[in-house]
Amino acid sequence: MKTINVLLNVLLAEDDPDDVRLAKLALSPFGSNMCFNFKVVGTLYSAIECLKTENFDVVLLDLGLPDSKGMQTLKKVRGLGLQSPIIVIAGLEDEAVVLQAINEGAFDYLIKGRFYKDELRRTIHYAIEHKKIEDALRKAHDELEGQVEQRTAELAKSKQELEIQAWGLKKANKGIRILYKELEEKDKRIQELGKIKSDFVSHVSHELRIPMAAIKESINIVLDGVAGKINNQQRKFLDIAKRNVNRLVRLINNVLDFQKFESGKMQFDMQLNDINEVVTDVYKTMAISPNCREVDFSLKLEDNLPKVRFDRDKIIQVLTNLVSNATKFVDKGNITVATSRAENAVGVSVSDTGCGIRKEDLPKLFQKFGQLAEGNNSKTGGTGLGLAISKEIIKQHKGRIWVESEFGKGTTFRIILPCSKTDSLLNPKS
Amino acid sequence: MGKKILVIDDNEPDRNLVKIFLNEAGFEQIVMAETGEEGAKKAESDKPDLVITDTLLPGIDGFEVCRRIREYHGRNGPKIIVITGVIDAIDAVKARKMGADDYCVKNRDLSDLIKAVKDLCQ
Numbered sequence: 001m002k003t004i005n006v007l008l009n010v011l012l013a014e015d016d017p018d019d020v021r022l023a024k025l026a027l028s029p030f031g032s033n034m035c036f037n038f039k040v041v042g043t044l045y046s047a048i049e050c051l052k053t054e055n056f057d058v059v060l061l062d063l064g065l066p067d068s069k070g071m072q073t074l075k076k077v078r079g080l081g082l083q084s085p086i087i088v089i090a091g092l093e094d095e096a097v098v099l100q101a102i103n104e105g106a107f108d109y110l111i112k113g114r115f116y117k118d119e120l121r122r123t124i125h126y127a128i129e130h131k132k133i134e135d136a137l138r139k140a141h142d143e144l145e146g147q148v149e150q151r152t153a154e155l156a157k158s159k160q161e162l163e164i165q166a167w168g169l170k171k172a173n174k175g176i177r178i179l180y181k182e183l184e185e186k187d188k189r190i191q192e193l194g195k196i197k198s199d200f201v202s203h204v205s206h207e208l209r210i211p212m213a214a215i216k217e218s219i220n221i222v223l224d225g226v227a228g229k230i231n232n233q234q235r236k237f238l239d240i241a242k243r244n245v246n247r248l249v250r251l252i253n254n255v256l257d258f259q260k261f262e263s264g265k266m267q268f269d270m271q272l273n274d275i276n277e278v279v280t281d282v283y284k285t286m287a288i289s290p291n292c293r294e295v296d297f298s299l300k301l302e303d304n305l306p307k308v309r310f311d312r313d314k315i316i317q318v319l320t321n322l323v324s325n326a327t328k329f330v331d332k333g334n335i336t337v338a339t340s341r342a343e344n345a346v347g348v349s350v351s352d353t354g355c356g357i358r359k360e361d362l363p364k365l366f367q368k369f370g371q372l373a374e375g376n377n378s379k380t381g382g383t384g385l386g387l388a389i390s391k392e393i394i395k396q397h398k399g400r401i402w403v404e405s406e407f408g409k410g411t412t413f414r415i416i417l418p419c420s421k422t423d424s425l426l427n428p429k430s
Numbered sequence: 431m432g433k434k435i436l437v438i439d440d441n442e443p444d445r446n447l448v449k450i451f452l453n454e455a456g457f458e459q460i461v462m463a464e465t466g467e468e469g470a471k472k473a474e475s476d477k478p479d480l481v482i483t484d485t486l487l488p489g490i491d492g493f494e495v496c497r498r499i500r501e502y503h504g505r506n507g508p509k510i511i512v513i514t515g516v517i518d519a520i521d522a523v524k525a526r527k528m529g530a531d532d533y534c535v536k537n538r539d540l541s542d543l544i545k546a547v548k549d550l551c552q
Contacts, residue, residue, distance in 0.1 A: 164523055164526050165523055167526055168519045168521075168523035168524075169522070172521075175533075175534065175535030175542065179535055
């Protein structure tokens with residue numbers, strides 16, 4: 001036996017008490033899992049009032065009520081827009097309209113006096129199941145519709161967002177193109193100006209050399225006494241003139257050198273050379289110069305260094321410059337030129353026990369015209385280009401030049417010149 | 431043309447340059463503002479047809495100026511061009527979202543801005 005587990009609210013619109021009784025009998029709970037809670041009304045008016053205020057699982061509607069007959073009865077109930085399934089109960093005289101009733105939205109129909117207990121029960125069961133499925137379908141449909149709506153709105157929003165992003169990118173792109181074009185023009189102008197400057201400097205420098213040579217030659221002639229005897233005071237002043245002319249010539253040469261670096265016109269004659277031989281050469285030349293006579297000038301060579309590829313004249317220029325710098329800052333003390341071995345490279349150092357360089361001045365050292373503010377240029381006779389040129393030369397050799405100094409104690413300039421791989425194979429260490 | 435243009439820029443040389451180039455392009459009625467606040471106020475009181483605003487301003491920035499103008503006038507208010515020396519796609523997007531009609535770079539001869547002004551004042 002099945003247990004009663006469903007309680008259904010049924011509205012029975014029926015004016016005939018016998019029919020009411022029959023229906024109730026047909027739907028007695030015995031042997032069923034459905035139990036019915038009846039509300040019985042005798043007129044369409046009261047049926048409508050009930051439907052307005054209460055929810056029913058199913059409506060059993062007699063089409064022939066005292067205040068309404070036939071299809072009108074169904075139409076009026078349907079007109080309420082209810083969700084409850086309607087089962088039409090019709091008398092024999094209404095048989096012709098029952099099919100029409102289905103079209104008008106009744107779930108099913110039963111003919112009075114012709115239906116069995118089971119038939120009514122089954123119809124109600126189907127009506128309720130059908131309603132459940134319909135509800136589920138409607139719900140699913142509504143949900144889907146909601147989702148579609150939401151997605152459509154989302155898509156519209158992201159489309160708008162994308163359009164704005166694309167707009168922003170387009171505008172930024174255009175702006176960058178405009179700025180880039182202007183930058184290119186500016187760059188071109190700067191290059192042109194650079195060339196004008198470079199041409200001007202080299203032109204002027206060359207033009208200066210010729211009269212300078214004439215002045216130098218004339219001073220030498222007078223100093224040598226070829227143009228007549230000169231007294232000591234005249235000699236003293238001519239010496240000053242000669243020293244300064246020499247300085248000017250050096251400056252012009254340095255400017256021209258630098259110009260060559262900047263325009264990439266500097267040529268390098270790279271040959272395998274023995275660094276010890278070159279350093280010794282510089283040492284010998286400098287040792288006899290008047291500046292070095294006062295100081296303790298020494299040479300320390302590391303034996304069996306590999307030969308290195310470099311431009312002999314340029315390296316001599318760098319070393320001469322370093323030693324000559326050292327002599328300017330050492331009155332009484334030591335200057336040491338040394339060679340050393342490094343990894344795949346040879347090292348040269350020029351050390352002095354001079355006044356040293358302040359820490360804050362070190363970065364300026366290798367800059368063009370980077371002479372130290374406190375230094376007395378007229379005394380040292382520097383051009384302010386020597387170290388900048390040295391740095392360029394070493395850079396062209398893929399080497400390194402740097403300075404170590406302690407103010408008041410002394411300075412060491414160090415150079416590293418690399419051996420190329422093929423050269424080190426040809427010249428194994430020791 | 432008879433269009434009234436409000437220029438908002440805190441940098442005086444820039445502001446004057448914009449005015450000169452606008453005059454040259456035939457726009458005579460130019461109103462100037464130095465800050466975002468002043469600009470937003472003049473956008474209400476002076477009823478310009480077009481507002482040109484820099485992005486970086488002391489106080490409220492150019493984006494906020496756009497927002498205030500759009501808040502006050504809605505879409506029927508003046509056209510707005512945001513100009514900048516620091517071009518940035520994110521800024522352009524921001525300007526657009528705040529209601530700007532165009533986003534231009536402050537280039538040497540302001541050709542980008544003048545073109546945008548002419549396009550919007552047609």
